[in-house]
Amino acid sequence: MGPLYKLGWFDFAYGLQMAGLIGFLFGFVLERAGFGNVRKLTANFYLRDFAVFKVMFTAIIVCMLGLLYFSVFGWIDLGLVYLLPTYIWPQIVGGLVLGIGFIMGGYCPTTSIVATVSGKLDGLVFIGGMIIGSFIFAEIFPLLEKFYSAGDMGAIRLTDVLNLNSGIIALLVCLMAVGAYWFVEKVENKFGDRDTLPGGSKRMKRSAAAILILLGLILALINPDRIAANRPSPQAQTRERMEEIQKPSPKAEKPSSSKFEIVEDEGC
Amino acid sequence: MNQRFANPYVIGTLLGLVMLFSFYTMGRGVGSSATFARVATAGIDLMAPEHTKANAYFSKYLSGSRSPLMAWLVFLSMGAALGGLFSAFIANRIKGEVARGPSIGVSARLWLALGGGILSGFAARLARGCTSGQALTGAAELAFGSWIFMFSIFAGAYATAYFFRKEWL
Numbered sequence: 028m029g030p031l032y033k034l035g036w037f038d039f040a041y042g043l044q045m046a047g048l049i050g051f052l053f054g055f056v057l058e059r060a061g062f063g064n065v066r067k068l069t070a071n072f073y074l075r076d077f078a079v080f081k082v083m084f085t086a087i088i089v090c091m092l093g094l095l096y097f098s099v100f101g102w103i104d105l106g107l108v109y110l111l112p113t114y115i116w117p118q119i120v121g122g123l124v125l126g127i128g129f130i131m132g133g134y135c136p137t138t139s140i141v142a143t144v145s146g147k148l149d150g151l152v153f154i155g156g157m158i159i160g161s162f163i164f165a166e167i168f169p170l171l172e173k174f175y176s177a178g179d180m181g182a183i184r185l186t187d188v189l190n191l192n193s194g195i196i197a198l199l200v201c202l203m204a205v206g207a208y209w210f211v212e213k214v215e216n217k218f219g220d221r222d223t224l225p226g227g228s229k230r231m232k233r234s235a236a237a238i239l240i241l242l243g244l245i246l247a248l249i250n251p252d253r254i255a256a257n258r259p260s261p262q263a264q265t266r267e268r269m270e271e272i273q274k275p276s277p278k279a280e281k282p283s284s285s286k287f288e289i290v291e292d293e294g295c
Numbered sequence: 296m297n298q299r300f301a302n303p304y305v306i307g308t309l310l311g312l313v314m315l316f317s318f319y320t321m322g323r324g325v326g327s328s329a330t331f332a333r334v335a336t337a338g339i340d341l342m343a344p345e346h347t348k349a350n351a352y353f354s355k356y357l358s359g360s361r362s363p364l365m366a367w368l369v370f371l372s373m374g375a376a377l378g379g380l381f382s383a384f385i386a387n388r389i390k391g392e393v394a395r396g397p398s399i400g401v402s403a404r405l406w407l408a409l410g411g412g413i414l415s416g417f418a419a420r421l422a423r424g425c426t427s428g429q430a431l432t433g434a435a436e437l438a439f440g441s442w443i444f445m446f447s448i449f450a451g452a453y454a455t456a457y458f459f460r461k462e463w464l
Contacts, residue, residue, distance in 0.1 A: 030322030043370045045320055050374020052313045053325050053427075057375070058382035059309075061300030065394040069463045072456040078303040083431060083445075085307020086314060090324075090435035093315035102319070109323045111424065111433040113440030118429075121422025122444040124414055126451020130459050132411015133394070135426040136328040136419060139412070140372060141379035146391040149408040154331065156412015161332035162339070163413070164420040165352035172351070175421065184437040196437060208304075225302040235304070 029103040054141055063145040065133035072130055075219040077211040088204050092242050095197055095251045101258060115178035132156065186252070194246035201243030205236045314435060321367075324435065326428025328419035330372040332356065336363045352420075368428070396463040407462055 028034065032042055060082050061067040070076035097103040129135050132153045134142055139157070142150030164171070185196050215224060314324050336356040340347040340363065347353040356363040383389045395404040419425040422444055424433070430448060433441020 029319040031320050033322040042321060042367060043365070046367045046370035047374040047377075049313060049317045049321075049325060050371035050376075051378035051381075052316075052374075053310070053371070054375030054378030054380075055382045056306050056309045056313065056378075058379040058386070058388075059301040060303055060306040063379060063383060063388065064300075066396065066463055067300065069456075069459075072452045073460065073464060078300070080449075081303035082307040082310060083426070085304050086310035086431055087434045089308050089311025090314040090318070090431075091437065093311065094318060094435065097315070097319065105436075107322055108318055108436065110436055111429060111438045111441055113438065113443075114423070115440060115443060118422045118440045118444040119447050121418045121420075122447020123451035123454075124418035125422065125425065126448040126453075127455050128411045128414030128416075128418055129426075129448065130411075130452040130456050131462075132408045132415060133463070134408075134411070134415075136331065136415060137325075137372075137375060137425070137427050140327065140376050141383075142394065144376050144380040144389075145383040146389045147394045148391070149393050149395065149404055152405050152408040153412035153415070156409045156414075157328070157331040157416030157419070158335045158338070159409075160413040160416025160418075161328075161420055162335040162416075164417045165332070165335065165350055168350065168352035171421070180439065183439045185439055185442060186437060188439050193437065225300070227302060227304070 028101065029097070030107055033107040053137070054144075057138060058141050058145070062138045063141040063147065063150075065142060065147065065149065068135075068138060069130060069133055070219070073218070074214050076224060077215050078225075080211060081208065084204055084207065088200060088239065091197060091200065092246070095193055095246055096242075098255050099246075099249065099251045105255065110182040110184070112182045113178075113180040114176060115180060117175055117177060120174075192250045192252045194243075194248070194250045194252070197251075198240075198243035198247040201239045205239060208232075208236070310431075311435070314431065318435075323367075324428070324432025325371060326368050326424060326432060327372045327375065328416070328425035328428055329366070329368045331416055332420055333363045333366055333369055396461070398464070399462050404462065407459070 031037065032045075037045075057063070060078060062079075062082075067076060068079055071079035094103065094105060094108070098105050125135070132139075132149075134150060134153050136157060139150045139153040143154060168175070184193075185191075186193050189196065191199075317324055333356050336347055336353045339353060340357070347357060356366075380389075393401045393404055395401070415425070419429075422429055424430070424441075424444075426448065429441055430445040434445055
């Protein structure tokens, strides 16, 4: 049962090593997609190449389906996963400004790291800009404090807002994705350079779309929220089992001379 | 000769699995923007430690004697730098240059990169995360604000893309 860290399988120092590993994979796949290349990134906003959109949306869907299926199989307790709280106004304004920063600077925060290590000086300058931007934010924070917590809606999910269970939402997201992929491919075939756009047979795309919708449909039928709610306190069970596992494991007993804690900025 | 970029659907799937792995092991998703805020905090803390302690926002990144850089996302960003470097190296894509469109000069491009970075750094703090920490991670958990944030990013970029077309096209 996960999440392993929250259930005490390893301490913060080990978590930092895990962060290095996860980060490595993260940076690796972004560079594979060409996200160290600024013109590939910005082509998304000139309707020429929707790689940014496709990667983001596909990652969200795969992870969303994974989390819900893991929850159905009892492999993860979604209640222990950190859920980003909603502060609607700063999120809307922050999103708009981040979008302008993206098209002006050419990168978003993580892709600028990938660009910098690929030798792009503009990527390094963008990173410098972000450090300055964070500094400015902190300096004028007293003025922004009120707006920073405006529209506080708590840690709510789409399920709460739309009043539907996670399974139905997952199906809707899958349907929306298939429609959006079809649409952006039409658009990029019209405006983009067909030679540089990635291939992929029609048959493969259709099968992938069918699998996606099927996975969503299954979730919509079984209602993962109900299954998770009906499970008899999984946390207590695993905690007992975990104690048994933890004892002989040397990794869980890492020396923790200075006490580490997760600080509050869990999401960002 | 440079290699072709990978198919975005394949990459998206792999990225989704990396995020899932992160959720399963750590109970949280990926991210990076707080790294830059922590670097700013550490830098100011070095020069004027009283200032960071007195500042309501900087002080959030200070905890006792531990450096503000001893944090999850800082390690994740360092990993991302190594992973990106490795991928760029094996694809023969490492090349020192200022990446830009054909109709803009080097200094103009660098100034715009600086301006874009400042806006992004500021906006990511305001929204409590960036494209990865807030949009990807939150949307996968179906967090309401993260979906709104993601659409806002695309709206902001599409709405202003016209004004920056000389930089890229």
